[in-house]
Every structure is written in structure tokens, then in C-alpha cells.
Amino acid sequence: MVSDGLWSIGELAERAGVTVKTVRYYSDRGLLPAAGRSSGGHRRYGPQALERLRLIRSLRALDLPVAEVERALERDEALEEAVSAQLREVGSRLAALRWREASLRLVQECPAGERADRLRLIGAVSVPPDTAALARFWRRILPVRLPRRVVSLVLDSVVPGVPAEPTSGQVLDFARLHALVSDPRLDRPAPPLPDGEYRPAVLYEGLAEAYGLAFAEVRAGRAPQDGGALDCFVEAYARALGAADSPDFRRGLVPLLARGDGPLIRRYWKLATGLFGPDEPVLGALHHHLSVALRRQAGEQAG
Template sequence: MVTSYDGLWGIGELAERAGVSVKTVRFYSDNGLLPEAGRSVGGHRRYRSGALDRLRMIRSLRQLDLPLPVVRRVLDEEDASGGAAGALEEAVAGQLRELGSQARALRWKEAALRSVQECPAAERADRLRLVAALAAPPSTAPLVRFWRAWLPPRMPARSVTAFMDIAVPQPPEHPEPGQVLAFAGLNALVTGSCGGSAPTQPAAHRTADARASAVLYAGLAEAYELAGAEMRRGRRPAPGEALDGFVDAYASAGATADTPGFRRELSRQLASDPRIDRYWELTAELTAVHGRPPEPTPGSAHDWLVAALDAASGP
């Protein structure tokens, strides 16, 4: 019931009806979120009865941890249109995204701590340093930088993006301790923090121009996919469509014919090229699903194809 003679409420009455402190009402008023109807002769704040619903709305929005500028936008839209649907929907969606990010970060931190807890005591200090080097959740930016430096400099952006899609693993949403370790290992590998140096690009991949680079990596992607299908069936390296596509990618990039001599030379060259086996081993660990055989990676598919090429090329 309104007890004020002019139909307005004092700050104490409004605070009592809303179940908040006078200090809270004063804070929202001073920040322009809760307009006053006026002041009494003695200079005390006065509010209309509608201030109660507005104050409750402010409190509800703040209890969802929405910042004051967002609360202001919601209230301004409500004042302008009689409803806060658009601004409120955007605010809630943004808060849900933020909470999702926080929850994901907490899952990564929990898995990282479990990985430290579960390892032998003598290894815990090193394990802690390894996983602590990761943000939570981790970024793939170091992996992307590694591959951009490794790929041919003239390679078209579209081809680079297509290669990144298969070469850069995404951090799982619900990581296990082993997956955190695998991603931490990848981060250490590509940043050099594990003590190694970044490998140089294989000589067989140093193509002359942008077109050749695009042809090579597009052909390799198709060959890796075909080889991966063979690997899932449990088939051993052998000649076939996958190997033909693999060799054709190198031959087309070099504008040469696929001949027995070319295959022998390619086999020799690939055998002597620098390797990044550890990268692909960690990628397989990161993407592994419990209870299932590891999925083929571009690295394991490449090894399968090189073995098939060696077998087909002979001594």
C-alpha cells in the first residue's frame, strides 16, 4: 500500500518492498537505471510505484551477472517499445555463450589437474609445467602458425585453409586427462618449448609456384582420405587407388609423368625427407575415442602410402 501523501514512495519504502538495501536503490538511481520521480522538500528521493517492477527487473538481470551497460540497453528498449524482447534475448544469448566458455575452461582445468594427480609423484612437476603452459580452454593458434610456416609460401589461401582443417585438431569439448596431455604435447612441440626445433618442409613438397602447391595438397588430401578408408578396414599397405592418387599428386605438381622411375625416385626422396611423426602421434591421441581404434591421421595415412609405394617400387 502507498502510504506517502503524494502517491510517491520514499527510497526506504521502495527498498523494503523490493527486498533490497537503500544503498542498492541509491546505486541504481545514481547510475541512471532507476529514475526518480522527484525530491521531497527535504531533498529525499521519491519514486513512482512503477519503480518497483523496474527495480525487480534490474535485480533479476544483475543476478544473471549481466553488466550494467547491458542492463541499460534492456531497460532502454523496454522504455521505447514497451517490451525488452530483442535486447533481452541478445543479453541472455551472450550470457549463455560466456557461461559455456567458462564451463569449457573449467572442464579443461579439471582434466589438467587430474592428469597431474594421476601421474607418478616424480613426474608431477614436469607434468604440471607442461599442462600449465596451455590456456583453458586452449587455442589452436600455435598449431596454425606452425603449419603456415611449414607450408609452401606461395600456396593459395583456400588450399591452406583446406589443409588446416585436416591438420589442426580441435580441442575436445569434454577432455580426458590424456587428451589434455596430448594437446599440451602438441603445443610444446610446435612452439619448441619441448626442446626440439621446428622441422623443415620435405623437399618433395617444395613446389615451384602457387598452382603446383594447390595441386599437390589437394591431391594428397584425396589420397589420405582413400588410404584412411583402407586403414579402417584393417588392410595392409598395397598398390591401389589410394597409392595411384598419392603418386599422381606429386607427379602433377612437378608436371612430370607417373613412371616406374618416378615412383622409385619419389620413394627414395620421401624416405629421406624430415618427418613430424610425433605431431601425428599426439593428434591421434587427442582425437581418440575410448574403446575404439585410433582414427587415421594425415600422418598415419602418409606412412601407409609411403609403405605401399616402397612395396610397389621394389629394391
């Protein structure tokens, strides 16, 4: 043994608990610079090489590719980026595993006669699933001249996220919802207002405010009624049509809302409702509450 305070490749490997082949591999890639050479030309390593080798092993244990490890050793920012990317990948894997587990439970728990149908539904959804088909469905419904910011506002509100820890029932609802919006025979639902001149951006922005007020009322244990959310709801339609809010306008609005609330939209919200979180507003339910309140009010005024 040479008493220069440095170690041979074998000594370094023994101290680090790895094989000589591993040390040589990282050395050849330039990750373990030698502190010197022996008289015979063999690499010699110091304590810094041991610390670096331990760091490399830790990063590799986190499943970082060698190329990412190389960049991480060069600058701290690269390490943060690599760790963030690895966290995203692990999160995606976990989401896929949770979805697969819930899907398996769904098949296991269902009656034997329903398994073929449920397997068909589940098989049509990617793992983990995405909501692209749901977004396309709503883009078909929304007016083509709607500003992009309003489209984003609407999509953020009507497209549920994928549950982080889904139940078997949520897997089934999502699969059925995906099948519903992906049906090539799907007809375009009726627009929220009849054909003609109206300002769609005004309507959707106004409805967003009305739904926000209605959500606050529902969370407080109050059903939307005269004033508050209902007035804001009606005002959104009145402003979009360039009309004034009046008893006659409210009575005329009732059949318009009924026309837009067709079976396809009702089916969508029936399936989507359970996919929203407990603190998320479900616009389909809020719209229904406001429509019922308006219909009741219009009936009382007519009587």
C-alpha cells in the same frame, strides 16, 4: 501512505525484495524512472518499475555488468549480444576449469619422480590452452608461396582442437606437443617434395581430396589400396610435378615420401592423434596408410 496507486522507494524495495539503497542506485542511473513525485518531492513508483527492477535483478544474477544491463533495457538486440558474450565467457571459464582439473589429475596420478617434469610441461601451456604455437609450426613447414586459402585448409586439417573435456592423458599429449613445436632449436622439417619447380597448391589440394577418400575407406573398415584414395594420392604428386602417373613414377615417389616423413613429423602425429575427435580424420595416420600402400604396390611391381 499516499493512495495514488504508486509506491514510495521503500515500498518498492520491499515488494522487490531488495534494499532501498539498491532501488536508489538504479534510479540514479536512470534505469527506474519514477512515475511521479510526492508532495514532498519524493519519487513514486508504479508496477512498471517493479517489473523493470525484477528484470534488472535477473540480468544481474546472470552476471551481466550494469552497463550491459542498461543497453539491454534499451533494445532487444543488445540483450542478445550481452547474453551471447556472457555465454562465451562462461564457456571459456568452464574450459579452463576442465583443463585445470585434468592437469591436477595428471600430476596426482603420475609417479613422484615424474612430477617435476610434468609440472614444467603443464606450466608452459596457457589455461585454457590455445593452438597458436601449433599453427606457427606448420606455417614454417608450408611453402611460402602457398595461397592463403590453401594454408587455411591445411591448418584446419593438421592442428587439433583443444578437447572440451580433456583427460589427463590428453593434457600430457598436448603439453608435450606444445613443447615439441615451441623448441627454439627446432630445425625446419624436410619439404614434401625436393627443391625445384612444382606447384604446391596443386599438391595440397590434391592431398586433401586423397585424405578425404582414405578417411572414408578407413571408416568403412578397408585399408587404402589400389585405386580410390591411393590413385588420388599419387595423382596429387604427379600433377604438382607436372609428371604422368606411371609405375616408374610410383616407385620414385616412395623415397620422396620417406624423406618427408622424418622423426619430427612422426613425433608430432604420435602426440596429436589422441587430440582429434573420433569423427575427425587424422592426416598423419591417413598419410602413413597411403604411403604404406604405395610402398607395398611398388614392391610388388618391382618383384
